[in-house]
Amino acid sequence: MTPPAPRDRLRVAIQKSGRLGDPARELLASCGLTWRESRDKLFLYGESLPVDLLLVRDDDIPGLIADGVCDLGIVGRNVLVEHSLGREEEGRPSGLTEWRQLGWGTCRLDVAIDEGQEWTGPEQLAGLRIATSYPHTLTRWLRDHDVRAEPVVLNGSVEIAPRLGQADVVCDLVSTGGTLRANQLRPVTTILHSEAVIAGPDSTLDDGRQEIADLLMRRLDGAVQLKESRLLMLRAARETLTDLLPLLPAGHEPTVLQVDDRTEVSVQVLVHGSVSWAKLEQLKQAGAHNLMVLPVEGMLA
Ligand code: ATP
Ligand code: ZN
Numbered sequence: 001m002t003p004p005a006p007r008d009r010l011r012v013a014i015q016k017s018g019r020l021g022d023p024a025r026e027l028l029a030s031c032g033l034t035w036r037e038s039r040d041k042l043f044l045y046g047e048s049l050p051v052d053l054l055l056v057r058d059d060d061i062p063g064l065i066a067d068g069v070c071d072l073g074i075v076g077r078n079v080l081v082e083h084s085l086g087r088e089e090e091g092r093p094s095g096l097t098e099w100r101q102l103g104w105g106t107c108r109l110d111v112a113i114d115e116g117q118e119w120t121g122p123e124q125l126a127g128l129r130i131a132t133s134y135p136h137t138l139t140r141w142l143r144d145h146d147v148r149a150e151p152v153v154l155n156g157s158v159e160i161a162p163r164l165g166q167a168d169v170v171c172d173l174v175s176t177g178g179t180l181r182a183n184q185l186r187p188v189t190t191i192l193h194s195e196a197v198i199a200g201p202d203s204t205l206d207d208g209r210q211e212i213a214d215l216l217m218r219r220l221d222g223a224v225q226l227k228e229s230r231l232l233m234l235r236a237a238r239e240t241l242t243d244l245l246p247l248l249p250a251g252h253e254p255t256v257l258q259v260d261d262r263t264e265v266s267v268q269v270l271v272h273g274s275v276s277w278a279k280l281e282q283l284k285q286a287g288a289h290n291l292m293v294l295p296v297e298g299m300l301a
Contacts, residue, residue, distance in 0.1 A: 009050040010205075010212040013064050013073035016042070016055035020105050020196050024074035027102070028053070030227070031219035050212055062199060066095055071205055071213065074102070078109055078134065078173060078194040085136035097202040100220065105196030107175040109134055110187035114162065114169075119188040125149045125169065131161035132171035134192075141191040159183040222299075229296040230271050238265050240287030247286055249275055270296070 014024040033051055035044035044053035054070055061073035062083035077098065084094035111130070113119060122145040132138050135151040142149055152167045159179055161167040173194070174180060174187050198220070204210045232251075236244055241256065244267070248254055251271035259266050267288075275293045283291060 008208055009046065009052055010072065010209050010216065011052050011054055011070045013054045013056050013061045013070040013075075015058040015061070015075070018058060020058060020074060020076065021055070023104055024196070025053070027074070027220070027223065030223040031216060049216070051216060062094075062096055065199055065201060071209055072099065072198055072200045072216075074196055075199050076105055076107070076194050077101075077197050078107070078137070078192055080197060080199050081192060081194075082134050082137050085140055089136060095202055096199055098197040099200040099217065100198040102196040102198065102224075105194070107173045107194050108187075108190045109137060109171065109192040109194065110174045110180075111169060111171045111189050111191060112159075112174070112180045112185040112187045115181070115184045115186040117186075119186075122147050122189065128168040129166070130169050130171050131158045131167035133158055134171060137192055138171045159185060225272075226296055226299055228272055229299065230273075230275055231294040231296055232267075232269050232271050232275055233290075233292045233294065234267050234283060234288040235259065235290040236265055236267065236288045238263055241265065241267075243286045244283060244288055247279075247283055249273070249279055 012028065014028075015021040028051070032048055033046060034048045035046055035053060037044055042055045044055070046052050054064070056064065058075055058079055061070070061075040062080050064070040065073050066083075066087070080096060080098065084096055087094040111125070113124075122142075125142070125147050126149060129150045129152050130138060131152045131154050133153070133155055135153045138151050142151075151171075152161065154161060154166070158170050158172045160183060161170055162185070163183065170180075170185060171191065172180070177187055180187055198217075200213070205213055232249065234244075238258075245254065248267075248269050249271045251269050254267050254269035257266045257268070258264075280291050280293070
């Protein structure tokens with residue numbers, strides 16, 4: 001294969017449609033990226049930054065990065081791990097790694113058995129046919145658990161394989177378990193915890209693309225932090241502060257402002273993650289009132 005031509009623009013692969021496509025695009029847009037669409041809508045030319053998007057099937061993303069066609073990708077860990085193990089099986093290093101974990105698109109790769117059956121442990125799978133779209137990940141897990149079983153590779157409708165007599169049990173992606181239940185299957189063990197990740201090479205990029213990638217990662221970290229930030233505001237009598245302050249959710253140092261008559265204070269604190277009703281009730285019980293939780297639109301320290 002001829003080496004890829006030098007490039008001074010970053011190319012990011014995301015899923016064209018499906019579960020990860022829209023959130024991936026929204027995440028990149030929240031980093032201030034804008035694009036111009038090609039006529040076929042498969043290539044988005046970056047306008048605000050030299051970051052172009054390639055819209056593809058999620059299964060193609062690791063290969064596109066490994067081959068140098070794209071620099072980064074947003075893909076499920078399940079797809080990345082399967083690809084990397086496949087390459088290693090062929091004796092080639094995958095050369096890919098997770099640059100960031102994104103915390104959404106979460107699911108599990110689970111082994112599921114007939115719902116009427118008891119589960120005694122991995123050794124129960126010995127000699128069975130296991131339908132899966134993730135043969136490399138499954139094979140590694142079987143090897144780690146010293147179990148000899150036979151993966152049956154299917155590219156879709158894995159969950160109906162036992163009913164069709166193609167397999168005895170399945171190893172499939174699960175988020176709520178609804179699809180498995182509808183097929184009289186019960187998840188019994190997890191072989192991989194997955195979420196959407198930024199996949200990229202395990203070495204630095206060439207041609208100045210690393211600099212663009214660094215800038216993108218900085219913006220992305222900021223955008224993620226912003227999305228997870230809330231401003232919690234409350235009023236309270238000054239004498240309740242010693243009880244209240246230790247109860248505040250983890251976050252930045254709170255700002256305490258005096259209100260008119262010196263007996264009241266207003267407290268503001270930037271917190272990470274959402275603030276539960278239980279937490280608000282706890283604060284109220286300790287003397288707080290006028291509690292308010294606000295989203296944060298922008299932040300510059
Ligand atoms: P494509 O046409 O791009 O190949 P697909 O059908 O393989 O699409 P989706 O069903 O959109 O892909 O799933 C994409 C990713 O979403 C999965 O690889 C996985 O990381 C994640 N995901 C989250 N929850 C689930 C779930 N319940 N079932 C399947 N995938 C899930
Ligand atoms: Zn796919």
